[in-house]
Amino acid sequence: MKAIRFDRFGGPEELKLVEMPDPEPGPGDVLIEVHAVSVVPGDWKLRKGLLTGMFPVRPPKVPGRDGAGIVRAVGADVSGFAPGDRVCFTCQHVDQGSYARLAARPADDVVPMPEGFGFIEAAAVMHAGVCAWIAVVETAGVRAGDRVLVHAAAGAIGGMAVQLCKHLGAEVTGTCSARNRDHVAALGCDRIVPYDEVAFESEVSGLDVVIDLVGGGVHNRSYGVLRPGGMLVWLIAEPFEDRSAGLDIEVRQAMILDNREILSAVVGLAEAGHLRPLVSRVLPLDRAAEAHRILEAGENTRGRLVLDTQRLAS
Ligand SMILES: NC(=O)c1ccc[n+]([C@@H]2O[C@H](COP(=O)([O-])OP(=O)(O)OC[C@H]3O[C@@H](n4cnc5c(N)ncnc54)[C@H](OP(=O)(O)O)[C@@H]3O)[C@@H](O)[C@H]2O)c1
Known part of the structure; x- marks a missing residue:
């Protein structure tokens, strides 16, 4: 073959x-x-x-x-x-x-x-759907009414995660580059933050869940937009520092099994x-x-x- x-x-x-x-x-x-x-x-x-x-x-x-x-x-x-x-x-x-x-x-x-x-x-x-399912359903346990931020909403997994969160009845914010605003809107995102124009921290706060498909600085900055007891779910992308110790934030890896x-x-x-x-x-x-x-x-x-x-x- x-x-x-x-x-x-x-x-x-x-x-x-x-x-x-x-x-x-x-x-x-x-x-x-x-x-x-x-x-x-x-x-x-x-x-x-x-x-x-x-x-x-x-x-x-x-x-x-x-x-x-x-x-x-x-x-x-x-x-x-x-x-x-x-x-x-x-x-x-x-x-x-x-x-x-x-x-x-x-x-x-x-x-x-x-x-x-x-x-x-x-x-x-x-694969994109499987990763999104594991992150959103198995790891984060997203439910109707949850306020969720999906980073990299224009990516393959992010696009599936947005659709899945909407299907589950969550209110979804997605980050993407400004050129992808319309694409992400068509996936059903309630709010879009173009990462090349605006810092997401200035647009959202008090969230229940962040799905992080970017890592690095995006991971570090995501703690601040979660409510006490909120959850930060990550897939291996860029390296980052887990800063959850002493914070009332749960950090979980989506294990892609x-x-x-x-x-x-x-x-x-x-x-x-x-x-x-x-x-x-x-x-x-x-x-x-x-x-x-x-x-x-x-x-x-x-x-x-x-x-x-x-x-x-x-
Ligand atoms: N086992 C695991 O843990 C596992 C499994 C699967 C995937 N992953 C990792 O998860 C990541 C995403 O996978 P994927 O398949 O969805 O990748 P992808 O389709 O290549 O998507 C990447 C997206 O990242 C977006 N992006 C880049 N910088 C950003 C930022 N600062 N803020 C928001 N969005 C940003 C880009 O958006 P624009 O196009 O709008 O710029 C791009 O669409 C990859 O790093 C992959 O290696 C890990």
Whole structure:
């Protein structure tokens, strides 16, 4: 099969289109013909060797944290899937990933695609939706009436988090660059703070929850906008200093541990129209290096850049 692989840590040029043996599904696995895969920030950070402390990955490595495609075969112990089913799935960073024409995934990491979705849209909601679900529902426990600030609301996960918070009945403020104001408004944000024009601290205060997808100085400044007893939920982005000691603020990491229930919840919400897929751009499989350059330069915005794995530019 064709796949994108890096054989050593380094720049985007390390991503090469290679021919690899087709994966063999084990008894509990589903073999998927992959049609679309999200390119996520963790993919380039991993390729650069920045995440080895967290994920003990050694090249050669096929990146890719999720995907959508068609079931080609199922292992002997798998029930509920059959060849021809349209599915989406997640991979872990420590596994061989999904920048490939085929992927063998444990059945627990596979769910039916949202009804009415194409492969590109299905891939775009998978990892982003799962991260948003874990941050907003599992970690923060956002409820109707909560006042929530979502940082990086124009990003892939932020866009899903805004939609999820609105679905749960929260009042949502989102930060984004001024050029993305209309995009974030269309996601349902009640209030938008353009971070390149205004400091969010001057616009909001007394909040119940902050979802921080930026880290660094944004994390440090977020304590001040929470009410006593409020919660600051973070995903690993820029490093920051936990300053919660002595403050009546709970700081929690959203631990991104996928499971079938979460994948199914995300698919259900997408199918019901509560999570609109956000696709910034689509590139063919062999332009994965360009995709990484775009993300690494901070030039991707308004959703997921998705690779069309069945298409090649050359
Ligand atoms: N295991 C984990 O902990 C885990 C899992 C998934 C993701 N993450 C991390 O979570 C972060 C977000 O992921 P993603 O996939 O949503 O990224 P993304 O789609 O690349 O979004 C990044 C967004 O950040 C926004 N941004 C940059 N600086 C900002 C600031 N000062 N204030 C507000 N927004 C700002 C940008 O908004 P504009 O475009 O408007 O400038 C951009 O849209 C990444 O750093 C990723 O590595 C961690």
